[in-house]
Amino acid sequence: MTPPSDSTRPAGPSTPPSPEADPPPPPATVRALPGHVGGEVALSGWVQALRVHARVAFVMLRDGTGTVQCVAVRSQLSEEDWALATTLGQEACVEISGSVRADARAPGGHELALSGLRLIGPSEDFPIQRKEHGVEFLLDHRHLWLRSGIQRAGLRIRAEVEQAIHDFFYERDFVRIDTPILTGAIGESAGTLFETDYFGDPAFLAQTGQLYVESACPAFRKVYCFGPTFRAEKSKTRRHLTEFWMIEPEVAFADSDDNMDLQEALICHLVARVLERCPTELDLLKRDRAVLEKVRPPFPRISYGEAVERLNAGGRDFEWGRDLGAVEETTISSWYDRPVFVYNYPKEAKAFYMKENPDDPRTVLCNDLLAPEGYGEIVGGSQREDDLDRLQARIREEKLPEEAYGWYLDLRRYGTFPHSGFGLGLERTVGWIAGRPHIRELIPYPRLINRLTP
């Protein structure tokens, strides 16, 4: 950042006599301010709020590392600086120099006694006021909404979770595999795919990287992908995005129980990391940290059959064989104070690639992980069908185009092996950890059924 070249500050006693201005104060960040108490610094950032009185004005300056109150006292400023400071628009970009001091009256405990400022980029009539707005208005101004406190906190937690995911897998010798986003006709059900043109042929945006990470297992044993996922489902709920980010690990020689162990370890790692590194953000979001502290192993594990029995014992009339709906999931998660695994669902309710349960062929070896507090399913996983004949039979049962799965079936022809994996929805997970009601806030630019801009 360019230091001010036209400082109007009066010369200090330690400054050698010079007709020119003082040497510019060293640039600093708000986060580093406590280390500069008593010294002069220059901060660059955006005006978050301005409160003007007759002889004193307060500029809340946000620089991306934090927010600090800058105090402008009229009697200590030039007319030009006072006039500039008291007419700054919300979100104007400025460089402010002054001395750092600790003051109990200031939010955050530190403030800057303003001695000079320079307008970098003016801002007039910033659309988002410091008050409540409707969702539509805020999403229309998402590019500006990102600057607000709750959005910054949520997105910072998202970034921390993303980094924690990479660290978790790196420490466990997983190899990251980036799977394709453009795919030919392959997937679980073509109705939920976004179609696009690929040199005259139809192509689809990926709705899962799973088949690809399965193929990388024999190469690296433990792999994961982390990327955008596209679902053309016409869902309009607070749990849905048409474009979201998913993490899909795949582990050779892991069975369904190993798979749940890994999910449990990952979730605990993510929650602990956010508790450790984002306490400020959690407090700003008014997230009850005590609830998150409870997220420790082991998570309860309840089979689909047990869940149905218990639901019906509680007065519900739920038929065995149906998939659990949102109401059932909320009920089940309400029985516990931490995430709960529901495992081994009926075959008809789940995807073709899941391995048949040898102890009960009506079911498959799979699990969902339901987050507490009604946040719903954040993970879906399974042991994969590794038997060629059974897999082919399942593809035919589901009336899927067998020819599209030729390369996938090759994995069962050349050294097939037991393996398991899962998909973790990033925004749902972050939404739950951050305690936000709608996952659209946990992705910088949400893509919803009726929203593609900004």
Add this chain to the structure above:
RNA sequence: UCCCGCGUAGCUCAGCUGGUAGAGCAGACGGCUGUUAACCGUCGGGUCGCAGGUUCGAGUCCUGCCGCGGGAGCCA
């Protein structure tokens, strides 16, 4: 696709059993040494989503359409 709800000032909303449009915030101006979404005063600001209907008269009642929100299904 279906169910429920909502569209009034730049923003957030009020407006009763129909009788010619209101507040707060934002903006402009003025006041105030310490504010925390500052406060006090003054001023400007409207195709009541669109179209049709009922009525002497519609923001208000009816129909259709559009937009938005929530939910179901489906999913992470």
